[in-house]
Amino acid sequence: MFSEIFKTLFYAGEIVMNFYDRKEKILIEYKKDQSPVTNVDTLVSNLLLQKLKKITPEIPCLSEEMLLNYRKCQNVKKYWLIDPLDGTKEFLSQKKEFTINIALIKNEKPIFGAIFLPFNKILYYSCNNIAWKEKNGNKSVIKAKFSNFSELNKIVVSRSHSDKELEKYLIDKKKFKIKKVGSSLKFCLIAEGKAQIYPRFGRTGIWDTAAGHIISVSAGAKVMTWNKKPLVYSLKNNSLYNPGFIVTVFNKL
Template sequence: MLNKVCKLARHAGSVIMKFYNSKESINVAYKLDNTPITNVDHEAHNIIKKGLFSINPNIPIISEEEIYNLDFCRHWKRYWLIDPLDGTKEFLKKNGEFTVNISLIEDDIPVLGVIYAPFFDVLYSSYKQKAWKEKKIGIKEKITVSHSKYLVIITSRSHPDKELKDYLANIKDYQLKSLGSSLKFCLIAEGIGQIYPRFGNTNIWDTAAGHAIVVAAGGKVQTWQGVELNYSLSSRSSFLNPGFCVSVF
């Protein structure tokens, strides 16, 4: 299943790149939270949804690009969680920092994660306790987190957190690296960064694939209360996550 999902993510990414490199204008609209959505988001969504149904028609799907009644989903214990084009702002800025995110949730936990960065042609994947980085198709290298004493802190490029300044005031020696999309999770997983603090709003489709990869690589994704980020649909009132911290400690 993992290989099929990786292939699907690459397919969606190749279509995204056709739009990215095209001289034709992109159709941009804005959601209620003022975040952009484009025809490219919808195109990638359709490709991934169709592909996942062909892999297993019995697993339901939650995607950023569709509206769901949470009450209808509450009983789901196994479901796909996807963000077809994570980092739409970065896509529109043409800085390359956007990804295709696909994850499988089982019993409230992301057990499979795939993140493909089509501009860089790099794919990250995980299944349970193993995580990989694939620079060339078919050539995977296992990745693990790094416990370096010199901290590299990863922050969001397009979503600055007001609380970040206070958080950093309590840390002495560190280097900041700003990045778009779920690539922030990937840098933690492959040992380039040690901490990714997030205080602002995210949705469960923003984090699930990265969460799976970081945990498989030996890291943690916890709320600021020290509890692992949870993807249960039975008790939540929305698809929003609480604030969290991705770290190797």
């Protein structure tokens, strides 16, 4: 099953890159919160939904671009969660940090996640609580870890979103290097030991975090709310958004 999903992600990545290279025309609209959504988001969403329905017809799917489907997923133990183009702003500005995300949720927790970077053709994923990175056909297990003593530990923050709470949090982190990164790539950098903290205070959709959540946890990191509670993916309260959270390799927030 997962090998078919990976093939579909690579194929979807090729489609995305045709638009990125402007071989196809990008059409842009704006949501109520003024975030952009494109015909690329919709195209990839439809492709992934069709493929997952074919592979696992018994498991409902929820995509960021098809949120009306969430009622079908409210009372089931398993559902697929898709972000067809995470980092749309980065994609439109022709930065490299956009991804395609797929996660499988069971009992309100992600149990499988895959994040594909179309520009670099890099795949991160978690299977059986082990995190992997695959590039050019070569795959390896990845682990979250501290930097060497000769290096600064890194905090990754959103390239497109900032707020006063984040600025306040960073004030006493003088010993850390701050790196701005788009999309769910921030989770992946934690998972492979290239960063140690990802603090998030602003709103995120559950589709933004589910795949990165299981990948980073499988690599040895912690994902929790600021109240030290688990980040859960329940649809029963009609909420599709996360509270603030932190991803870290440290025991303290």
